[in-house]
Amino acid sequence: MAPPAPGDHEARRKDVSEAVWRVLAAKGFGGLTLRAVAAEMGASTGMLTHYFPSKRALVTHALDLLEQDTAGRPRRTPPADGLPTVRAMLLDILPLTPADTARNRIWVSSWDLSLADETLTAQQGDRYARLRDTFRPHLETARGLGEIPSNADTGQLASAAVAFVHGLVVQALFDPGRFPEDVQIAMLDDFVARLAGPGTDTAPGSSRDT
Amino acid sequence: MAPPAPGDHEARRKDVSEAVWRVLAAKGFGGLTLRAVAAEMGASTGMLTHYFPSKRALVTHALDLLEQDTAGRPRRTPPADGLPTVRAMLLDILPLTPADTARNRIWVSSWDLSLADETLTAQQGDRYARLRDTFRPHLETARGLGEIPSNADTGQLASAAVAFVHGLVVQALFDPGRFPEDVQIAMLDDFVARLAGPGTDTAPGSSRDT
DNA sequence: CCCTACATACCAAACGCTTGTTACGTACCT
DNA sequence: AGGTACGTAACAAGCGTTTGGTATGTAGGG
Numbered sequence: 001m002a003p004p005a006p007g008d009h010e011a012r013r014k015d016v017s018e019a020v021w022r023v024l025a026a027k028g029f030g031g032l033t034l035r036a037v038a039a040e041m042g043a044s045t046g047m048l049t050h051y052f053p054s055k056r057a058l059v060t061h062a063l064d065l066l067e068q069d070t071a072g073r074p075r076r077t078p079p080a081d082g083l084p085t086v087r088a089m090l091l092d093i094l095p096l097t098p099a100d101t102a103r104n105r106i107w108v109s110s111w112d113l114s115l116a117d118e119t120l121t122a123q124q125g126d127r128y129a130r131l132r133d134t135f136r137p138h139l140e141t142a143r144g145l146g147e148i149p150s151n152a153d154t155g156q157l158a159s160a161a162v163a164f165v166h167g168l169v170v171q172a173l174f175d176p177g178r179f180p181e182d183v184q185i186a187m188l189d190d191f192v193a194r195l196a197g198p199g200t201d202t203a204p205g206s207s208r209d210t
Numbered sequence: 211m212a213p214p215a216p217g218d219h220e221a222r223r224k225d226v227s228e229a230v231w232r233v234l235a236a237k238g239f240g241g242l243t244l245r246a247v248a249a250e251m252g253a254s255t256g257m258l259t260h261y262f263p264s265k266r267a268l269v270t271h272a273l274d275l276l277e278q279d280t281a282g283r284p285r286r287t288p289p290a291d292g293l294p295t296v297r298a299m300l301l302d303i304l305p306l307t308p309a310d311t312a313r314n315r316i317w318v319s320s321w322d323l324s325l326a327d328e329t330l331t332a333q334q335g336d337r338y339a340r341l342r343d344t345f346r347p348h349l350e351t352a353r354g355l356g357e358i359p360s361n362a363d364t365g366q367l368a369s370a371a372v373a374f375v376h377g378l379v380v381q382a383l384f385d386p387g388r389f390p391e392d393v394q395i396a397m398l399d400d401f402v403a404r405l406a407g408p409g410t411d412t413a414p415g416s417s418r419d420t
Numbered sequence: 421c422c423c424t425a426c427a428t429a430c431c432a433a434a435c436g437c438t439t440g441t442t443a444c445g446t447a448c449c450t
Numbered sequence: 451a452g453g454t455a456c457g458t459a460a461c462a463a464g465c466g467t468t469t470g471g472t473a474t475g476t477a478g479g480g
């Protein structure tokens with residue numbers, strides 16, 4: 001009955017991954033149990049431990065899945081250098097499709113676990129640093145193009161952009177009715193438009209990064 | 211041995227509340243168990259059920275505690291009507307003190323549970339609506355004072371302000387070293403300064419999509 | 421003033437259930 | 451034959467919950 005073809009080890013791991021994903025989307029990390037995952041794919045917990053020796057390994061794999069899904073998600077083709085690209089990148093984060101909503105929901109869900117574990121806290125902190133770093137070069141391009149002031153602190157603006165978009169994600173997750181697609185986009189466009197403004201005028205020689 | 215004075219029922223509930231708070235600050239909602247709370251106050255689980263008949267009741271109480279602590283926290287005296295008040299209110303949210311950090315950490319931790327439960331999701335959504343509503347009148351005052359453009363959408367700006375500050379909270383929680391007090395304040399000041407700008411000029415009759 | 425009656429406040433222990441983990445058996449393919 | 455791929459089943463630990471018992475208080479009657 002059960003096909004033990006020894007070649008599709010990776011394929012079976014992928015099946016497990018999809019079951020993990022569905023459990024996470026439905027019940028979050030607090031509801032991620034071996035039995036829930038096993039039941040989701042109509043298998044036994046013994047089979048799970050055949051692919052993931054411990055719960056910790058499964059959780060780690062779930063976090064990897066999250067990162068992998070995030071990195072591999074379909075993205076908009078960058079329209080033009082500078083601010084339009086920043087806008088497109090931020091749009092790619094918002095929960096505008098069911099897939100984006102699930103991914104964001106799982107990210108937010110993971111924060112409880114991440115905050116309770118020192119190692120995971122540091123990893124999440126690094127992830128945020130990397131995310132900010134992906135915005136920075138495009139903000140520098142925008143500065144070079146004169147789309148934002150020449151004295152703008154691109155590192156700080158990257159942090160601000162990530163902050164704004166993730167804060168919007170959280171509100172949208174808790175109240176999708178009040179944050180439909182057009183509202184989210186309008187808010188994002190408004191935010192990007194304000195990037196072009198002066199912000200706080202920093203006196204020369206007073207700003208340092210990191 | 212143990213004094214069962216029947217008058218201090220509320221006082222004892224407060225003791226329980228403080229133990230719950232300490233457990234939440236240390237281990238989040240995922241680590242909130244009856245035994246952990248009982249151990250935290252050197253008592254038994256039977257005593258807990260004497261004050262909270264079920265785990266659900268304790269969790270509900272914990273969420274009430276969060277709301278209560280948030281509502282009752284010390285706040286800055288509003289400096290001047292309009293934008294300065296908005297800035298002060300946003301400053302009151304940021305994790306600048308250990309108490310603020312603990313409160314924010316617990317809030318973020320609660321989102322896993324809240325997203326997994328329909329009722330809690332709606333409650334959190336309402337909380338966000340109320341939070342946005344506390345900003346709106348001051349933004350309208352700012353508009354009346356000419357601090358922000360006369361065609362500004364105050365409701366949208368309130369959502370944006372809450373989004374920005376909570377997104378900043380999350381990043382600061384995961385990487386306190388990179389978001390010390392002065393960085394957080396600088397980012398907030400920059401954001402508030404941009405509120406004074408035009409944002410997206412909503413020309414009547416023109417629409418932009420996708 | 422003492423004795424009984426009763427409610428409160430709790431502890432210790434056990435309940436049944438779920439958790440992660442492990443051991444063992446078996447079907448299958450090479 | 452032997453390794454791979456499972457299912458079955460048990461395990462101890464931890465979970466929320468329940469039970470039984472024991473102090474400690476208050477209240478009322480004699």
